[in-house]
Amino acid sequence: MNNIVTLLLVALIALLQIKQSFCSNQPLVLSYYEETCPMLEEIVNRQVKIAVLKEPRMAASLLRLHFHDCFVLGCDASVLLDDFEGVPSEKNAGPNVNSLRGFEVIDEIKYLVEDACPCTVSCADLLAIVARDAVTMSGGPKWNVYLGRRDSTKASLKGANKFIPAPNSSLETLIANFQAQGLNIQDLVALSGSHTIGKAKCRSFRQRIYDYNDSEETSYNNHHNDNEFLRVLESICPKSGRDDSLAPLDLMTPTRFDNHYFHNIKRGQGLLISDNVLLSEDVEGEIRDIVWEFASDEEKFFESFAYSMIKMGNIDVLTGYHGEIRKNCRFVNT
Incomplete structure (x- = not known):
């Protein structure tokens, strides 16, 4: 009798381990909360x-x-x-x-x-x-x-x-940061397009105005440097002080998500150094082709951005029995 009980317990433990192993690697799904939280x-x-x-x-x-x-x-x-x-x-x-x-x-x-x-x-x-x-x-x-x-x-x-990534990151650093997350150059360019909305503080782009050595840029960006654009940035962000002053990442349509970001960096008018290096440090020209495509075809940019967002949203997710469902997002459950 004891042997039978022991065998049943072993079998039950094995089944629970199999279930836990299976549930720990559940894929993300669209209908996950369809029944438990329909609203x-x-x-x-x-x-x-x-x-x-x-x-x-x-x-x-x-x-x-x-x-x-x-x-x-x-x-x-x-x-x-x-x-x-x-x-x-x-x-x-x-x-x-x-x-x-x-x-x-x-x-x-x-x-x-x-x-x-x-x-x-x-x-x-x-x-x-x-x-x-x-x-x-x-x-x-x-x-x-x-x-x-x-x-x-x-x-x-x-x-x-x-x-x-920091706002003054080099292209090499950006590529390495994205690759570390399983994201490629296409993802890097598409997700950088999120800078079509929002603002940045002066401390994030001051170096881009005053310290960035134009001689290090490619002849393309040297040719297309817009002095008026730089004067606007200087009026917002002086060489010292006003660190928290804000400038739109896209001066043309700062609150609308569109493809103007790519037109901006084609003219060398990205607000951050990390925007402009997509072209100025693109030796192989691979990124340049993607930028040109997104600038000429907003629908293509939207499609690529959505794909990269889904891909990014799957980075090292916790599922099954891993992690928890926090009651308060600021604190782990007690």
Whole structure:
């Protein structure tokens, strides 16, 4: 009798291990919350619309949250965590501190979703849906957001400082950062197109105005340097002071998601050094071809951007029994 009981226990444990192994590698799916939280997308869409109508710049901020999350530990909402139990928040990292914003919008959405569907929807999934809706409401493409992510119980300040590209990054650094996440040159150029909306602080582009050595640029960008454009930037951002002054990443249509970004960098008028190096340091000409294509065909850019966003949204996601569903996006569950 004891042997039979022992065999049954062993079999049960084996079945549970098989189930856990299977569930730990679940793919993301479109209908993940169809039964457990059918009002999810409606709630998120309404709140994003309110936030963007109140402040158009918020669309770019919400999109950036998803990007900065996925590039550190994967798309797991680690970027939303405040300092806890001696673990420093990613919000304190160089690329994020006094720069990353929109956390209160996510808090409000999470509160409403928890009220409708308690302990069901992850903060990581909310970031993915919010990013898509922010782009769509700004005139950009809409894409299917695959869901089923779970939230991290840790953060990585070191990872945030290492893997998030700086505004003065070289092309070599940008390519390396994207490759580290499984993203290629096409993804780099498409996702850089998100700089068609939003603003940057003076401290992010001052070097681009005063310290960037024009002699290092290709003859193409030297030829197309626009002194009037630089004068506008100088009026916003002097050589010292006014660090928090803002300039639109796209002077022409700063709140509309379109393909003007690629026209800008063709003229050498990207706001950040990391924008202009896409062409100025493109020795092989591979990126130049993509930029020209996106500049001439907005629909192609939208299609590529949507594809790269879906691809980015799958970076090292936690599923199954990994991670948790946070009740509050700022803190791990107790």
